[in-house]
Amino acid sequence: MKNYDKYVLIFPLLLWLFLFLVLPYLFILTQSVLATDDFGKVVYDLNFDSYIKIFTNPLYYETLIRTFIYAIIVALACILLSLPLAYFIAFKVTKNKSFYYTLIVLPFWMSYIVRAYAWKVILGENGIFNSSLINMGIIDKPLRFVLYSDFSVILCLIYIFLPFVCIPIYTSFEQISKSLVEASKDLGANSWVTFRKVIFPLILPGVISGGTLALVLTLGDFLAASLLGGPNTLFISSIVQNLFGTSNDKPLGSAVGVVLLILVFIVLELSSRYEKKHETQ
Template sequence: MDTAPAAKASIHAQTPPKRRALLFLVLPPALWLLCFLVLPYLGLFFQSFLGTNDLGDVVLEPSLDAWKAFFTKTLYRSTLLYTFKIALTVTSLAVLFSVPLAYFIAFKVRRGKELLYSLIIVPLWVSYIVRAYAWKIILGREGILNSFLQWAKITDAPVEAFLYSEWAIIIGLVHIYTPFVLMPVYTAFEQIPRSLVEASKDLGAGRITTFFRVVLPLSLPGVIAGGTFAFVLTLGDFLAPVLLGGTDNLMISNVVQNLFGTSNDRPLGSVVGIVLLVVVVALLETTSRAEKSFASLESGRGRGGLGAQPGSSGRSPHRPTGGAR
């Protein structure tokens, strides 16, 4: 008896309920993204091409004044470049702190590894505002740092340059966003096969050579992911510049906040927001392509042999290469 038609009928009978269940699972997040992500950005895009009246209210008339103002006034371009500089500095320092610490926890710590990792993640449980304000207390005129310097007779008066400066913003943001870099870097280190590290040492490579030729290349996807997190989050930060930088060190997010708030210039604020969005999307696309190209490069190296030192043609130095065995 042929059971194929019955089986096909059974499959077709089960398909609609499965599709309805899949639609039920996909529809809520899709609607959420549509309502709270796609539509707001579309609203910003269309609002950027509208004009304003003398009172600053948006009028439904096509206008390119907001785009002209953004590209002709140096304030917005200089603030955007300043934000990029802060974000790049914060990302670089966060990576420099995270890579050695993650390497130490992943490769050197035998006991208590989970405890150390948890202690690093604990600051994420504290409110962002509390962490930023803590640095204001530390760096302030009557803060912990100035009090210690005066107690140690290093300075006679409080140092005003600690707070409301560019470096105060950088210090606060590095402290806030370093855990976001550390987590993917540590995960990448944990996923590296220890046999590759041992093979590198067996071939005569030292610890430094092994780190830069084996460990670091294999962990680059995690480093890129963590650096991207820190860079994007720093670009959108607006609270730390206010608390730690004062009025002379505003970043692009503060400009957007002022344009939608006190300045009441929503078309220009929409332009700045769209430009920032395009920059972030371009950055994410670039890092995604970099990770894919690196993965393909590593797979090509893997097919050619792992653990070979440069110039050794993949052969062990103790293996005979001539005709004698």
């Protein structure tokens, strides 16, 4: 009877995951080595053309590299912005700490689309940014590069993913015992040395896991590029979106998707290995 329960309880989950998660993933893996006929219909003709295209056509491999560099920029910027805020809340705030904590958690759950839209209002040609600069007499024509460019997409992604990085960094700051910091100061270390030698190594796992999240999320994002990007802004995920939409080349789209998945897996694996290594030390 007991053993019977054990499998009955878990069966719906296994069935659901198999049908709606494992099968779709196996399917695009298969689709990535198929071809299309002249009408864009997928035909069952095994080949690796899509993968060859990705690694020989600069449109694909350059976009992949560029997106990766942008993702690193986004992750680093999020880390740099999170450090003072998380440090401040963990060490300097004494009253209303939970209020400040809520302030960094709230945007984490806030609508993506609403937050992306805000930057369109701010950076647009008649937006707050340009009209304030014009009113102040700093410029006389709206600056156009601030919206519909790689710049605006990166800024928006930093904005959206900042809470994902700030929360784990704050958590690791919070776990540091205050007596360690006092001990370091008693032993004659100044604040900078204390931060670099005592605090920073202790928050590094939080920094790494937050940074990894921002990196992976940027790699998979196609919305910011399509909302705030210019005609030349191309992220790897926008290519996937295009290949499954207007360009209608599903095998190639699947292959780019698979390459993206592998990249994400490598990043996640490296980061979790690092964390494990850190735990054992």
